Amino acid sequence: MAKRRLNKQQQFRIKKVQEERAARAARKEKKVQEQADAGELGPEQEGLVIAHYGQQLDVEALEGELAGNVVRCFVRANIDSLVTGDKVVWRPGKNETGVIVARGERRNLLQRPDNFGALKPVAANIDHIILVIAPEPEPHDNLIDRYLVASEITDIPAVILLNKTDLITDSNRDSINALLGRYEALGYEVVRTSAAESGDKPSPEVEALVKDQTSVFVGQSGVGKSSIIQTLMPDEAIRVGAVSESTGKGIHTTTTAKLFHLPLGGELIDSPGIREFGLWHMTAQEIEYGFREIREVIGTCKFRNCRHMGDPGCAIDRAAEEGKISPERLKSFHRILQDMAEQQARGLKLD
Ligand SMILES: Nc1nc2c(ncn2[C@@H]2O[C@H](COP(=O)(O)OP(=O)(O)OP(=O)(O)O)[C@@H](O)[C@H]2O)c(=O)[nH]1
Numbered sequence: 001m002a003k004r005r006l007n008k009q010q011q012f013r014i015k016k017v018q019e020e021r022a023a024r025a026a027r028k029e030k031k032v033q034e035q036a037d038a039g040e041l042g043p044e045q046e047g048l049v050i051a052h053y054g055q056q057l058d059v060e061a062l063e064g065e066l067a068g069n070v071v072r073c074f075v076r077a078n079i080d081s082l083v084t085g086d087k088v089v090w091r092p093g094k095n096e097t098g099v100i101v102a103r104g105e106r107r108n109l110l111q112r113p114d115n116f117g118a119l120k121p122v123a124a125n126i127d128h129i130i131l132v133i134a135p136e137p138e139p140h141d142n143l144i145d146r147y148l149v150a151s152e153i154t155d156i157p158a159v160i161l162l163n164k165t166d167l168i169t170d171s172n173r174d175s176i177n178a179l180l181g182r183y184e185a186l187g188y189e190v191v192r193t194s195a196a197e198s199g200d201k202p203s204p205e206v207e208a209l210v211k212d213q214t215s216v217f218v219g220q221s222g223v224g225k226s227s228i229i230q231t232l233m234p235d236e237a238i239r240v241g242a243v244s245e246s247t248g249k250g251i252h253t254t255t256t257a258k259l260f261h262l263p264l265g266g267e268l269i270d271s272p273g274i275r276e277f278g279l280w281h282m283t284a285q286e287i288e289y290g291f292r293e294i295r296e297v298i299g300t301c302k303f304r305n306c307r308h309m310g311d312p313g314c315a316i317d318r319a320a321e322e323g324k325i326s327p328e329r330l331k332s333f334h335r336i337l338q339d340m341a342e343q344q345a346r347g348l349k350l351d
Pocket residue numbers: 163164165166167193194195196197219220221222223224225226227228275
C-alpha cells in the first residue's frame with residue numbers, strides 16, 4: 001500500500017494528539033506509581049490480559065470484588081513483554097487503573113513478523129488455531145501447510161475448517177475431499193461448515209469447535225473468517241478492530257490482538273495481524289519438524305548435510321516412494337524450502 005503523504009498541518013495535528021496521549025498515559029502511570037509507593041494499592045489478584053496498547057494493557061479481573069471488570073493497567077518495569085491472553089497478577093489502584101506485578105506461566109505463544117521481519121509475540125495460551133479454507137478462493141496446499149508448520153512449531157494444535165460447503169459442486173467435490181482426506185490421514189481434525197447457511201447464529205459444528213476453548217481464526221483472505229466470527233459474536237463490531245483507542249477516529253490504526261468472550265462460552269483472540277500468523281521466515285529445520293510425516297524420517301538421509309531437494313539417498317524421497325508421504329505434501333515441502341532459501345538469499349543480498 002502506498003503511503004499517503006500528510007501535509008504539515010496534518011503532521012502537526014497527529015504529533016500533538018500523540019504527545020497528548022503519551023502525556024495522559026504518563027500522568028496516570030505516575031499517579032498509580034505514587035499509590036504503589038505509598039502502599040495504597042489493593043491486594044494482589046489474578047487477571048487476564050485482553051488487549052495491549054504499548055505501555056498499557058487492559059486487564060480483566062478474574063477474582064475478587066472486581067471480577068469481570070476491565071482495568072487499564074501499567075506494567076512494573078521488570079516484567080518482560082506481556083501479550084493478549086497472558087495470565088497476570090495485578091494490584092488495583094484508584095480511578096480504574098492498576099499495576100501488573102507478575103506474569104503467569106505461558107502454555108504457548110503465538111508470534112508474527114513485524115514490518116522488519118522480526119518475530120513479535122502477539123498472543124498466549126491458545127487452545128487451537130482454526131485454519132479456515134473454502135472451495136472459493138481455491139485452497140493452496142502450500143499456504144495450508146505453512147499455517148500447519150507454524151502450528152507445529154508453536155505447539156498450538158490446528159483444526160482445518162472447511163467453510164462455504166454450499167459451494168461444493170460435482171466439479172470440485174472430489175478434489176476437496178481428497179485434500180481434506182490427506183490432512184485427516186495425518187491426524188488433523190477437519191470440520192465442515194457454511195457460514196452462509198447458518199444464518200446469524202453459529203452452526204452446531206462451529207459451536208462445538210469453539211465452545212469453552214480459546215480460539216484463533218487464520219486463513220487466506222475471502223474464505224469467510226469474519227462471516228464465521230460474526231455468527232459467534234453478532235453484537236460485536238469486530239471488523240472495527242482498526243479504530244484508534246484514544247481518538248475513536250481511526251487515524252492511528254490499532255492492530256492489537258483482542259480477547260473476546262463468546263456468548264456461547266469460550267474465548268476468541270483476533271486481530272488483523274493474527275490472521276497472517278505463520279507467514280514468516282522459517283528455517284529448514286523448522287519446516288522439516290513442521291511436516292509431521294517428514295519429522296519421522298529426519299536424520300536418516302544418507303548424507304548428513306542432505307538438502308532434501310532430490311539429493312541422493314534422501315530419506316524423505318524414499319518415504320514418499322513408499323507412500324508414507326503424499327506427493328502433494330512432498331511437493332509443498334520442497335516448495336516451502338525453496339521459497340525460504342530464496343527469501344534468505346534476497347535478505348543476504350540486502351545486507
Ligand atoms: N457462499 C458462501 N459465501 C460465504 C460463506 N461465508 C462467507 N462467504 C462470503 O465470502 C466472502 C468473504 O467473507 P469474509 O467473511 O469477509 O472472509 P474473510 O476470511 O474474513 O476475509 P478477509 O477479511 O479478507 O480476511 C463474503 O462475500 C462472504 O459473504 C459461505 O459459507 N458460503
